[in-house]
Structures are given as C-alpha cells and as structure tokens.
Amino acid sequence: MTVQPKIDTSPLVSDEIRKTTCYMCACRCGINVHLTSGKVSYIEGNRDHPINKGVLCAKGASGIMQVTAPSRLRAPLRRVGPRGSGAFEEISWDEALALAVSWMAPLRETAPEKLAFFTGRDQSQSFTGWWAQAFGTPNYAAHGGFCSVNMAAGGIYTIGGAFWEFGQPDWERTKLFVLFGVAEDHDSNPIKIGLGRLKERGARVIGVNPIRTGYNAVADDWLGITPGTDGLLILSLIHCLLEAGKVDLEYLARFTNAPLLVVEDGPEKGMIAKNAESQPFVIDRKTGQPAPWDGKGVQPDLGATYQGNRTVFQHMAERYLSPDYAPEAVASRCGIAADRIRALAAELAHVAFDQAIEINQSWTDFRGDFHTTMPGRPVSFHAMRGISAHSNGFQTARALHLLQIVLGTVEVPGGYRLKPPYPKPMEAHPTPHFVTAPGKPLSGPHLGYVRGPENLALKEDGSAIRIDKAFTWENPFSAHGLMHMLIPNAHAGDPYKIDTLFLYMANMAWNSSMNSAKVMEMLTDQVDGEYVIPRIIYSDAYASEMVAYADLILPDTTYLERHDCISLLDRPISEPDAAGDSIRWPVVEPDRDVRPFQSVLLDLGARLGLAPMVNADGTARYKDYADYIVNHIRRPGVGPLIGFRGDGTAEGRGDANPDQLARYIENGGFYQAHVPEEAAFYKPWNMAYQDWAVKTSFYETPQPYLFSIWSEPMRKFQAAAEGLGAIQPPDHLRARLKQAMDPLPIWYPPFGDLEASGWGYPVHAITQRPMDMYHSWGSQNAWLRQIRGTNYLYLPTKIWTEQGFSEGDYARVISPNGGITVPVAHMAALNENTVWTWNAIGKRKGAWALDDAAPEATTGFLLNHLISELLPDKGDGARLSNSDPVTGQAAWFDLRVRIERVDPRAQSEPSFGPIPHVVPQGKERA
Amino acid sequence: MTSLPVSTEKRLGLAIDLDTCVGCQACVTACKGWNDQGYGAPLSDQNPYGAEPSGVFLNRVHSYAVQPIEGAAQTINFPRSCLHCEDAPCVTVCPTGASYKRSEDGIVLVNEDACIGCGLCAWACPYGAREMDAAAGVMKKCTLCVDRIYNENLPEEDREPACVRGCPTGARHFGDFADPDSKVSRLSAERGGYALMPDLGTKPVNRYLPPRKKDVRHEASVLAPLLDIKVSGFVGWLDRVLGKI
C-alpha cells in the first residue's frame, strides 16, 4: 500500500493583494485582486466591503477572463471604409484627440446642441454630465431612460427615494418580504445576501413575477402575474386593506400628505390647499383648526373637511374603496385568483399590524415631537423592471409605494429603508436645465425633476429642445432622458438634426436599442452620399457590435486598469446605516495603447478650452481623472469623494486632500460615513438624520418632508390637460395626459396591450437578466459563455401543448414590428400567457472576438427586433415613443406577440452577416 | 492508496441548501477561479472563444423544474460537485493509486502526478463529480479546497472552500459531519439533510438540505371589511376607520 501523498495545504496564494472595486456590473462590490509575478492571478470578494461582504457573483469571480479577453480594443481607430464595414485603421491618441476636437470645437462655437453625448453602463454620470454641461449641449443623458427611470422617478416623486439600489429592506428585521418583478437588479449581491439572511431566519418571501426562476424560485409563495397588471393587483391590495381598516393611520397622518387638503374647485382645482404664506396646512384634531403641517404637537386630522376641501386621505380612500379595485374585479386581468389577493392582503396586514416590532431608541421628529421608541412594521417590498419597464410603470411604482405607505412600512424598523443621500424629496433635486448659447456652458445640470409645465424643455414653438424629447408633454418627468430615442430621433431629424453622436459604454447597435435591425440601418443611412447621422464617436473597451458603426473609436481601459469614482454625487455604495463611496484604481497597467475614458474626456475638455477644465493660462486643469477625483470641488467643501477630506480626518465636507486616493486604497478602496443610531430610521422626519445629512453634505439645510400620496406636480399636468393654466399641451396629448398624470396612483393597461388587442398578439413576451451575464459584455468571458452561450424562448405549458411543440423545435415569433425564428423550450413555472428569454445573450457574428459560428451568434437571439421604438401611428402625425407617458421609460416589457411552431433548424432568424472583426478572433485563453 | 481508509477522523464536506440556492452560478466561477491557479494543473478550456467551447468545472449548478401533484410548478437550482463519499467507488477503481481518500479528513483527492488519465474513476462516480482535463491529461475533481481550508497563509476566516466563501446567499456550508455539533451536522439534522442516491452504497458525506414546502397559503383569517360600505357609504366607513385612532 502506497502512503498517502503529502500535499502542501498552505500554498502561498499570491505575491500581493490590491483592493479595488468590481465592474462586471453596476453593483460595485469590493474585490481583492491577487497578483502573481505582476499578473492578475485570482479575484475574490473583499470581506470588509459594505456591499458584498466578501461574496462575489459569477461575473465578479470571473473578472480575470474579462481583463484578459481577446476582444479588448487595442488602440484608437479611425474608420476608413463604409460605416458598419468594420474597416478601421489604428491611429495615435494625438491624432484621435485632434480629430475629435476638430469635429467638436466648431459645434461648440456655433450650435452646441449638435453634439449629443449619451452614456450607457457608465458610473460617472456626475462627471460626464458636468463635462456635457461645460460643453453647453442640452443633449446629454445616461442610460436611465431605457433602464428604470420609472422606478427612480416613481419613488422620488412619492417617498423621496426609490427601489433600484437606493434603498433596501431591513434584512435583519423584516418578517415578510414581497418581491415584484425582480430577476437580479443592480443590487445583485446585497439582495442575495439579504435573501440568504431571510432564509436563515425562516422569514417569508413572496415573489410576484410571471416567471419563477432565481429569487422567485426560492420564494415561499409565487404569484405568476400577467405582465403589466401589477398596478391593478397592488391597488386591489390597498382596496382590501382600506376596506378592513388595516392601514397605519398614525403614520399616514404624521408622515404623509394624507391630511393635507385638496382644493375642490376653481382654477386651483386639485392643488394642495395653501395658507396665506403659501404653505400647505393641516387641520389639527385637537382644535379642529388649521395648523402648520410641521407644527409641534399638531395632530393632523385625516378626515377633515375645510372650506369644502377634503383631505388627500379621503380622496385616496374613496378611489380605492371603489368596487373597481375589488379582488374579484381584477383577478382575471391579473391572472391571480381573488382569494389569493385577499389572502395576500390579510398576510400583509397580519405581519404589519399583529407582528409589529419596536426598537428602544428615542428620537425627535421635525415637528419637535419627541418619541421614546421606534416602532416598526416588519413587511418589506422590493421591485424593479418587472413593474417599471411597462408604459404604466411610473404609476405602478407609485402604487407600490402607496401600498408601503398605507402599511406604514417605509423608513421604519423591519420595513423599507433608504440609503443616503436618500431620502431626498423631489424638491431637493434640481429642475432640468437646457438653455444653450454658442460657446457657453449649459445653464445648469441637464437632468432634474419637473415641478410643473413651466419646467418643460420646450422651444417657443412648442418643439423639443432636447434631441431625445425629454421633458416635453410626451414625457414630462423624463428625469433620466430617453436614450432609446436618441438614434431614431437623430436619424429622423426630429426635433432637429445633429452633427456628432458621442457615445460611451452603450451597445446601441444591438441589445440596447429597440428595433436593433432598424437602428443599424439608421446608423448607416445616407442621403446624397452623406451619412444622415454625420459623425459618431464611441468609447468602448471591447469589440462590441456598436464599435463597427463608429467613425472614431476611443478605446477604454478595463476596470482593473483605471481610476473610477463611485460618488455620492452619483450612484454611491451606501447602506441604510452608512453613506459610502469608493474608487477603482489601476491595479495593473494596460498592455495596450488604450486610455481611461474619463481622462480622455478631461483631455478633450482642456483641448476644447472648456472653462472648468482649463487653468487661467489655458493649460489643462486636471492631469487625469485621478487628479479630478481628488481636486474637483462641486460645491464649497464638497467633491466627488466624502472620505478623508481636508487634513484626512474630514468627512463629507472639507478641502481637497492630495492624499485622498492613497487613503482610500489603504482603506480597501471605499469609505463609509456611519449614520448615528438615533438617525437610523424615520430619516425623512428625524432631525438627528437631517442634521447628519447636512453635515455629511447631502443638502445644505435640513429637508424634512411628507410622502406624496397626492402628487401636486402630476396634478399640474393633468390640470393643464383639462385646460387649466397658462401653459397648454398639444391637443393630441390631452387625453393621455389626463389619464397618466393622475395625482393619485392609478392603473391603465400598458399601451402594448391596447395596441395588441384585436390584432392577434395574445402573448406577452419579456426578458430576464441572467445572474451570470451582464448585458452584452459577458459573452466575451471564456468561463461565463460556457455557462450560458445561447438562449431559448421559454413557452408555458399551455402554448407548448396546444401547438404540439417538442424538444428541439423552433418557433416563429411575430409582433406588430416583425418576426423572429428562434429555438424554444418548455417551462411550466410560467404565467400561461407569457413567453420569455434571457436578455442580451444573442450576439452579432463577428463581434466580441468570437468565432462566427459561436452559438451566441447562430442560435442565440434578441427579442429587441420585435420591439418598436415608436407606438403605432394613429394617423394624427404624432410620432410617440414606445415609452411610459410620464417618464419616457422604455416600455420593453409591453411587447405582445403571436407564436407559431416551426420545425427544428440550425440558426435563429434574423441572421445578420458577420461584421468584420476589429480585433482578431480569440484563440486560446490567457 | 487505492484502499479506502477504514474510517476518517473528520468527515469534511458541504451542506447545500436547496431552499436558498438561487442558481446564480457564483460558486461555479469561484471554484473555477480558485482551482485554475491552485491545486494541480489549471482547469483548462478548449475552444474558449470558438463555436464549441468546453472546459473543466469542478462544480456545476443545474436547474430543474418540479411539478408537485398539486399546485404550481417550481424551479429548483441544484449545485453538483464531489460528495466526498465514504465508500468512494472512484477511489477503489483507480489502478494507479492516484485517487485516494485522506484518512485525516476524508477528502477525496487525485494525486495528479500519479494519474494516468484512464478515466475509470469518472466512470465509477455516479454523481459526475470528476472531469478529465484535456490539456493536462489528468483527472480533476473538487478538492474541498484542501489548499484553502488549512492554509496558514490565509486569514482564519478565509479557511473555507472558495465556493462557500463566495456564495452570495450563503446556501453552501462547510464543516465536519463527524462532529454532531458542527454547523453542517446541526443544519442537516434540523432540515432533514439527505444524501444523493444512497442505494448505490457510496455513502456520500455531503448533504442536501431540501427546499422548504412552497406555496402554502398563509393561515391568517382573511380580512373582514369594517362594515358594509355599500350600505353605510364612504362617510360611515371614514367614521369607523378614524374612530380607531
């Protein structure tokens, strides 16, 4: 018998660990990058990091394959052949920058709006927006418009904070967690860690989703809702709760605008009644008299009627008590039985009210009233694109927040908690800015929150100022712009023609556009030998589909090769108990002729002479992005990072500290400013929090506020549509505004449904994010593409059996916008009127350094070809985008289709010719 | 070392919670990443950017549809890696002694220097836990991260398998099943942890914690309306509700 081999159980793992921030997705987990002989040898999660606490997702743990991917761009490229042909020549950075400046400088001097700068997966929006503002173009936005602006805006207009990654359930205390339409979300690891905690404690999880996978697969109960009907379900839950009196009256009275009075009639009809000082007021229950809304000791009366004006509470109750919202009335529409809706309402009420909890922590509210404890209602919710990517998503998001509010479970122990800098009411956000002048910066930050028609970005003639028509009557609250309309509008010259399209980190020629095939045509379309969109500059790090369509490529570094700043001015890494920000830094040097895009942008800004980027003598103000991160001052004492300011001890506010980045690196790449314990809950109304927030720089003065059940900004638009007020919408939009801009949450069928009914498109078609892939960019990862290298269209049992499908079959999927032919598979745990596939697995042949015969490019497919970026022409000449009428959120999930069985085949259709490889096809793995 | 130890001091293994696993595949690449640079030859990939990529993974996560007799269909994610069997057939079939089960902790390993790549152990394993590396020509399998769990170059808290450390939901637990007080033993006892295909006589160490019962409706009484709103009207309702404050 041989002896058991002696093995080394303590091998040295690496020579060195460098701590930075992951960027396989926007979750921004902390990572330990191990280096061996100067090369990245292993990546693991950073245990001390607030976001991921040591864990990594499948993408993060295979980041090494992203950094070594053969698809990485190697040098600046100038187009030499026709656009889309992939014919490029490598040029030097000096040539590239000079070329860009030669295109941009004349625009700036004559018509800055002719440069449209849009960014995709970017995490430096406060920086890119600042650049665009300095350039002076109104045409700037990031990806939020096609992503989840409904979620963001719906939240901010209602509770001053959103789902997305801006808040989270109180994972440690919640007893019942209900998840609406979430497959993965940006808060990928925190949600998974949180679900794990719930499971550990045996807390109950309910998934509301047409599809039962992932988070919904582990949910204890599953409601396989029909897409687009969540609003109806939620309002029906509110109906049940109201009917039974199971609402948190105390919470409604103290913390929401439920006790405010709504003007019953006259020109101010529907506005919140104001006193002589233009302040809203309440009726004090003790006196029956008007009292300041924030007066000490005031007990607002929810049932008051004053001068004929009734409270918001009464309007709300009246609406939702209507039999229209009874479970029996909504059941068949939602695809959920009435008794299940009632049971869910009962369960919510039971946990919220019968299992209420309390934390022994005293606090003082904004009225000056002292509370000895913090009571909590351990019911929490989370939602994302399943409700927001519909054309009724804004109102549905509002409805869900209303449900949380009536249960009294926002910002209380066991409920939904916001992460600093939220809560932050709509009023504390800027309004949109769009005034341009040649050679001048824009009047202010582009994106903001519209208070009323006076804030719309409209020219005298009523046409849109922005190329994406954000902040117009078509989409008044488009707080994130409408990136999905950028190329179609630029191509149509509607509202006007632009000259240079400047894109960063967005794969607009493929998975990020609606109607991708059409978009590719728009990008290459010519009139009289000139491209309709004359110039396209693009920064990508990889050979994506979009690269082939640019005239000038500015190749970026990968995430381990550059500085980045995950800032509180932007989308930080806060937790409910701490504000947090972080950095990326070059843990390895690039081995190619590439430059960090942010540094390139600063260089371009300096060459263009943009004021904040040049010194008085005309030299560049910032050496590179790292220099900017440290030295840029946004407001006095406030810069991109809150940690280690001034002499290194200042937090939130303080002078620039030249050592700041070194201190961040020392600290694991991040910084946290902890919320004091007495400020942990009830933040919008908690003076300890308000004071801390001011100190930590989120606002300049305390901003306590009431949750907006009744939205006055919305009512202003609705009133305008009714003919009230001086600024009037075009007639063809009146009906739609009246409906969509209802000041109380409401449900209406998604526009896709309306368009589809009667046309024979009975089936809903949606996508989900795979947890192991990030949009288009996961496929270049040698490990991940083995896990998910192709996709199927999943069909519910009903369609599968009715049409006699069997394994290996394909289906023809037809929408009003066209047809695709794709491989199918059966799925039983699926809403019976829904089909779906994984998002962005299908790839264009020739992209991503993959073999032309790669499964991603042969059998893999996109649903995007079926989705039109425009709503059908109603014959009134209006060219309305396929978006939420309030925010302009792209309505990806409104898609309706018809399915026809076809025999097995080898390729999905449409199948596009290969785009020539701009980098050589990958062979061996690094 | 092809003979199995009569008994091992410890029985190290994993308890995998099927009630919690969301199928995120994090453990799959965490394992790949660690073992690509750790014990033995790197886990090679053939045709990584080609039409038919294929590589070695020591841990794969399946996804199953389960249709109960009553109620909605379910989706259950199912990670699969070596179970470190007590009666490991993969060990006894090995002609070279490359496969062995450690007497101190029961970890089943392949001594890659002795492996001739005959593949017999992979045939013998009922669980598909062994994959031949096409580049190195040796058999690869889960090592239970033997180069982590005792690694003195790692901080104490990191001395656990890469897949366990990395699992975002905490669905994977590592420990000693020989110790009845260990976390894995307790979890397994509490949750009815089970072994895979016990009738094959392999005596797996790893345990699967079964999914909890799903779709059981809440027992609370359904909400009763405060009063008949049709009769009492909105005002009546309002009085009733506000009377409660």
Next chain:
Amino acid sequence: MNPAPSVIVFSVLSGAGFGLLFFLGLGFAQAMGWTAFLWWGMGYALAIIGLLASTFHLGNPGRAWRAFTQWRTSWLSREAWASVAALLICAPMALSDWLGLGWPRAIGMVGGVLALATVLTTSMIYTQIKAVPRWHHWLTPVMFLGFALAGGAVLAAQSFAPIFLAALALILLAIWQVGDGQFARKAQSLGTATGLDRIGEVTVFEQAHTAGNYLLREMIFAVGRKHAQRLRAIALALAAVIPAVLLAISAGPWAFAVAAVCHVIGAFAARWLFFAEAEHVVGLFYGKR
C-alpha cells in the same frame, strides 16, 4: 457511454487474443514448428495490439506503469498484472511448441488460465461500475468470456467452435434482454437522483452549462433505438450465427479464416453497442439516459 475506438479495439482484439492463448496454452491446437509460431504469434499480436490500443485512451500514457500498483483493489490494475503474467507464462510454452522443446504442458495450462483470467479482469472493470447498471451484472463477465472462448476457439480452429459460437449467440441475446431493463430495475430517475422526487415530478429546466463537457462526451452517449436494433442484428449474425453456420457446414482452414474475420467484425459491432448502449446514471442529472 462513449464508444471510444481505442477501448473497443483493445477489448475486442485482446479478448480474442487471450482467448486464442487460452486454447493454445491448454494445448488444444496441437501445432508445432512454424505453424505453432504463427498461431502463438497471432495470439500475442492480438493481445498486445489490444493492450497498446488501450493506452491511447490514457491522458498520460507515459505513466502507465503506475497501473500495476493497485492490484489489491483495482480491477484495471489486476488486469495489468494478469495480462503481463499470462503473456510471460505463455512464452516458454510458445517457445516449446515452436521449437518442439517438449516442456510440460502445465506451464501452458497456467498461462492459458491466466489469459482467460485477464479477460475476466477486463470484464470486471466494467461489471464493477454500479453507476452503469447495464454493465453491473454477472452477464457482463459471461459475455466477455463468451467472446474470448468463441473467438479463441474459432482462431484456434477447434471443431467445437460452432458450439461456443452458438453459446455466444445465446449470451448476446440474454445480455441484451437483461441489459435493456437494467436501468429501469435500478429504479433511478432524475427525481431519485436529485432527491427532489419528494416534491414532485422532476424535469430539466436548464442545463447547468449550455456548452459541452467531458461528462457529456464520455458518459452520455445516446444511440438511436432503431440504429441499435439494426446493429444488434448485425453483431449477432457476424459474431456468432454466420460463423457457427459456416463452420457447421465446413471445417476447412478457409472456413475458419472467413469465420474468424466475420466473428471479429461482429465482435466490434457488439462491443460498440456494449459501450454505446450503456447508460451512466450521471445522465440523469442532465435529463438524459
């Protein structure tokens, strides 16, 4: 299981070779001089070509010597020993037969028995695998021995070869009959394999990876039923029925030569099926058997 050519060549040729060595060792073919040389040479050639072919199956053939170390537990190791022992011990007998040295037949008998034992060890490599129910049955060694004996008898031009061939035909029919039900008799399904049958009926929703892997290539080989039936008929006819009938009609050297070729081709078909039809339980996890 993947019907890898190297393994098929190995087991068919070495099986026939050791079968021939068995008869030669026992002295059934009373040959001398160059006839004996050719006969023994054929036995050795078949056995050794087979053994060499088997090394093509190895990822690291350079270390093949290590396969001798685990005779106490491993059938593959025992096979290594048995084959070497058989070849070594038969050698003096072969020499004696060739050169007419008249050494005791007992040597040949030991060698011959070892040759047959080698076939047994080979068969046990498959038989022991519980994870492949079709193989895990006493008929597997019977089948391997049946091939060795029938093939050996034909190659050794024994008059009783038709009887052995007829027996082989019955064994084949039996092993197919029994084998087809083996997987089901083990009552394993995706549900029992995963333990999820406690909840309900289990099917695959998504494969673990969309890409291929070693397990799928090595253990999960699906052969079409129609295809299999046709091949079975060919195997049965070529390996057993035709040679048996032929030899029953004529016992001339040409008849034996044709019968031998026929038999070996049939043996290849049967062995291909032996692998291709064998289902590994790991296939259950992939929803494939």
